[in-house]
Amino acid sequence: MWTSLAITSLLAASIPIPSILAQTDSQGLGWHFVQNGSTQLTALEAIVVSPTLLVVFDRVRGDPLQINGHQAWGAIWNTETNNVTAIDVLTDSFCASGGFLSNGTMVSVGGQPVEIPDGETVAPDEDGLMGVRIWEPCLDPAGVNCTLFENPATHSLAEKRWYPTSLRIFDGSLMIIGGIRINTAFFNDKNLSTSSFEFFPKKDGGIPRPSEFLDRSLPANLFPRSFALPDGKILMIANNQTIIYDIETQTETILPDIPNGVRVTNPYDGTATLLPLSPPDYIPEVLVCGGTNATDQITNDDVGAALSSQDPASDQCTRMILTPEGIEKGWELDDRMPEGRMMPEMILMPNGKVLVINGAETGFAAIATVRDPVGQSNADNAALTPVLYDPAAPLGNRFDREGLPTTDIARLYHSSVSLLPGGNIFIAGSNPGRGVHLDDKFPSEFRVEYLNPPYMTVPRPSLSSAQKKIGFNERFTVDVNIPEGLNASSIKVSLMDLGFSTHAFHSSSRLVFLEATLSEDQKTLELVSPPNNRVYPPGPAWLYLTVDDVTSKGIQVMVGSGGTPPLPDEGVPIPLRK
Numbered sequence: 001m002w003t004s005l006a007i008t009s010l011l012a013a014s015i016p017i018p019s020i021l022a023q024t025d026s027q028g029l030g031w032h033f034v035q036n037g038s039t040q041l042t043a044l045e046a047i048v049v050s051p052t053l054l055v056v057f058d059r060v061r062g063d064p065l066q067i068n069g070h071q072a073w074g075a076i077w078n079t080e081t082n083n084v085t086a087i088d089v090l091t092d093s094f095c096a097s098g099g100f101l102s103n104g105t106m107v108s109v110g111g112q113p114v115e116i117p118d119g120e121t122v123a124p125d126e127d128g129l130m131g132v133r134i135w136e137p138c139l140d141p142a143g144v145n146c147t148l149f150e151n152p153a154t155h156s157l158a159e160k161r162w163y164p165t166s167l168r169i170f171d172g173s174l175m176i177i178g179g180i181r182i183n184t185a186f187f188n189d190k191n192l193s194t195s196s197f198e199f200f201p202k203k204d205g206g207i208p209r210p211s212e213f214l215d216r217s218l219p220a221n222l223f224p225r226s227f228a229l230p231d232g233k234i235l236m237i238a239n240n241q242t243i244i245y246d247i248e249t250q251t252e253t254i255l256p257d258i259p260n261g262v263r264v265t266n267p268y269d270g271t272a273t274l275l276p277l278s279p280p281d282y283i284p285e286v287l288v289c290g291g292t293n294a295t296d297q298i299t300n301d302d303v304g305a306a307l308s309s310q311d312p313a314s315d316q317c318t319r320m321i322l323t324p325e326g327i328e329k330g331w332e333l334d335d336r337m338p339e340g341r342m343m344p345e346m347i348l349m350p351n352g353k354v355l356v357i358n359g360a361e362t363g364f365a366a367i368a369t370v371r372d373p374v375g376q377s378n379a380d381n382a383a384l385t386p387v388l389y390d391p392a393a394p395l396g397n398r399f400d401r402e403g404l405p406t407t408d409i410a411r412l413y414h415s416s417v418s419l420l421p422g423g424n425i426f427i428a429g430s431n432p433g434r435g436v437h438l439d440d441k442f443p444s445e446f447r448v449e450y451l452n453p454p455y456m457t458v459p460r461p462s463l464s465s466a467q468k469k470i471g472f473n474e475r476f477t478v479d480v481n482i483p484e485g486l487n488a489s490s491i492k493v494s495l496m497d498l499g500f501s502t503h504a505f506h507s508s509s510r511l512v513f514l515e516a517t518l519s520e521d522q523k524t525l526e527l528v529s530p531p532n533n534r535v536y537p538p539g540p541a542w543l544y545l546t547v548d549d550v551t552s553k554g555i556q557v558m559v560g561s562g563g564t565p566p567l568p569d570e571g572v573p574i575p576l577r578k
């Protein structure tokens with residue numbers, strides 16, 4: 001059902017030469033892992049906040065990175081210098097989530113209670129379970145003077161949330177979903193579950209909305225995989241269950257379960273992504289991969305007897321088209337991954353393919369609870385070679401590993417990964433252990449690695465735009481430069497939210513293809529923005545141009561008015577757009 005973008009090109013004729021990427025590896029072409037720099041803490045959460053910077057978070061357990069006389073558990077990573085700068089975070093952000101609001105501010109929510117580092121008597125942190133951490137747009141390329149604002153007295157969640165999901169919705173607010181009220185060894189628990197939704201900024205006078213779905217999907221339902229659909233409703237997957245939640249009518253509609261008993265949320269982490277949305281219909285389709293078919297009919301007390309670090313992870317992928325007809329069909333079995341994966345992540349690439357990376361071939365998420373942990377890791381057999389998935393390829397041909405390199409750095413529990421504005425991939429973290437432990441098979445991992453796609457080593461197209469703000473259903477132009485030798489009849493323009501990465505999920509990650517027309521002189525692209533604020537929730541985005549499978553660097557734009565949420569509906573309904 002995935003249709004590739006129809007491009008109207010005014011180009012009279014293209015030069016018949018083979019794609020530049022078809023050349024051989026001897027010229028430095030191809031995919032490469034490049035290790036550079038150290039975060040000096042475990043980057044278990046990561047979000048791109050500017051052309052050069054990511055914000056990363058960890059826990060309070062003895063990391064080397066220091067600030068103001070104590071261990072740092074937040075930092076800025078600079079992709080230009082490959083250097084880290086500590087941030088003085090107030091509340092404990094361990095296993096929090098986050099995302100951007102419509103006004104460009106990034107908000108981190110939830111976390112854990114106060115934690116006293118080993119060998120110390122004083123906690124450097126404050127309780128983070130209801131934490132709200134605000135990162136205002138940071139304009140300095142090195143992050144000078146950029147910092148988090150926190151004031152628990154005036155800014156906090158309504159409920160305690162460890163392991164929640166947060167997601168930008170159609171009015172530019174964050175919806176905050178689920179979690180647990182206190183740390184758990186493995187599963188969520190009926191008595192402790194935060195089975196509700198709330199919003200930032202607050203709605204409903206700050207009263208959370210109870211969710212039957214979050215109760216029903218216990219106990220393996222942490223970090224619910226949640227997506228803003230192009231009609232504004234929210235798709236949620238937790239354990240092996242699926243619903244659509246209508247924020248406006250406050251109703252949950254039950255969709256089919258994931259087939260074959262496969263479960264995909266923490267501590268049974270598979271992953272999921274909304275596939276790229278394409279004009280003119282923007283038909284939503286979700287892809288779910290990995291996780292486990294282990295039983296959920298056990299309690300925390302049974303985990304030691306029932307589960308092993310050697311239990312194979314699921315290699316199953318399934319898709320569902322989220323139209324009435326698609327839902328009627330339910331989950332459709334897709335191609336299997338080349339190997340099973342617990343804790344994989346999926347990265348939307350600007351050309352519309354999906355990179356599956358990280359995780360383990362056996363075991364589970366969480367720490368030292370299975371009968372045979374490896375060190376403290378519940379997972380073993382790290383998956384070290386990523387694989388590309390092409391949603392538009394015919395069934396049977398969707399996974400392709402040709403040319404993808406293998407790393408020697410395992411990225412298991414508490415790792416993060418993100419597409420960067422530069423078009424390459426940032427990979428950090430992994431710490432399947434309670435504190436810093438450097439001599440285990442799967443140690444606390446501070447090394448940063450980049451995965452560079454083939455287009456990083458060839459002349460690339462570029463985009464430049466004077467217009468930093470884009471309305472909905474708006475025609476606008478950007479200047480382009482297309483290197484000689486690329487087939488300019490083959491262009492794709494993607495508008496992307498790079499998402500917030502943690503625990504094998506990339507919340508708010510999104511790719512919307514734009515209608516694009518290249519001028520005859522190939523110097524200008526005329527683009528049409530998404531029809532309305534439900535197709536792309538208002539907020540920051542990156543615009544990439546892919547010509548002949550060579551992708552430009554992204555340029556940052558603000559989609560919508562840039563105003564503070566909640567924002568009113570804007571644009572035109574999908575079927576009515578011109």
Ligand SMILES: *[C@@H]1O[C@H](CO)[C@@H](O)[C@H](O)[C@H]1NC(C)=O
Nearest residue numbers: 014015016017487488489490
């Ligand atoms: C250039 O791209 C267009 C659109 O994908 C395709 O139809 C055409 O065959 C390509 N030309 C060459 C020379 O590869």
Ligand SMILES: *[C@@H]1O[C@H](CO)[C@@H](O)[C@H](O)[C@H]1NC(C)=O
Nearest residue numbers: 034035036037079080081082
């Ligand atoms: C690591 O990054 C720094 C800063 O960008 C750069 O100067 C250095 O050459 C890089 N090292 C490697 C091995 O790529």
Ligand SMILES: *[C@@H]1O[C@H](CO)[C@@H](O)[C@H](O)[C@H]1NC(C)=O
Nearest residue numbers: 078080081082083084085086
């Ligand atoms: C890296 O950061 C440290 C402190 O955060 C600073 O002292 C050092 O000069 C920086 N190095 C580079 C290459 O920017």
Ligand SMILES: *[C@@H]1O[C@H](CO)[C@@H](O)[C@H](O)[C@H]1NC(C)=O
Nearest residue numbers: 139140141142143144145146
């Ligand atoms: C950072 O803040 C200090 C103190 O307010 C100011 O002197 C300095 O110019 C600022 N630097 C930048 C790059 O904004």
Ligand SMILES: *[C@@H]1O[C@H](CO)[C@@H](O)[C@H](O)[C@H]1NC(C)=O
Nearest residue numbers: 188189190191192219299300
């Ligand atoms: C939940 O609380 C009830 C009442 O206190 C108790 O009987 C039950 O055992 C608890 N369940 C779990 C899973 O702890």
Ligand SMILES: *[C@@H]1O[C@H](CO)[C@@H](O)[C@H](O)[C@H]1NC(C)=O
Nearest residue numbers: 240257258259260261296297
């Ligand atoms: C989903 O999990 C529940 C609870 O373990 C189970 O009863 C149900 O059969 C599962 N659904 C499918 C389709 O396997």
Ligand SMILES: *[C@@H]1O[C@H](CO)[C@@H](O)[C@H](O)[C@H]1NC(C)=O
Nearest residue numbers: 260261293312313314315340
């Ligand atoms: C569970 O998954 C494993 C690993 O993929 C597979 O070998 C096994 O057949 C599955 N069991 C069921 C009942 O589907």
Ligand SMILES: *[C@@H]1O[C@H](CO)[C@@H](O)[C@H](O)[C@H]1NC(C)=O
Nearest residue numbers: 101103105134137201564565
């Ligand atoms: C965006 O909105 C939030 C919530 O009202 C507010 O805390 C933040 O300061 C705003 N940011 C900007 C840049 O106006």
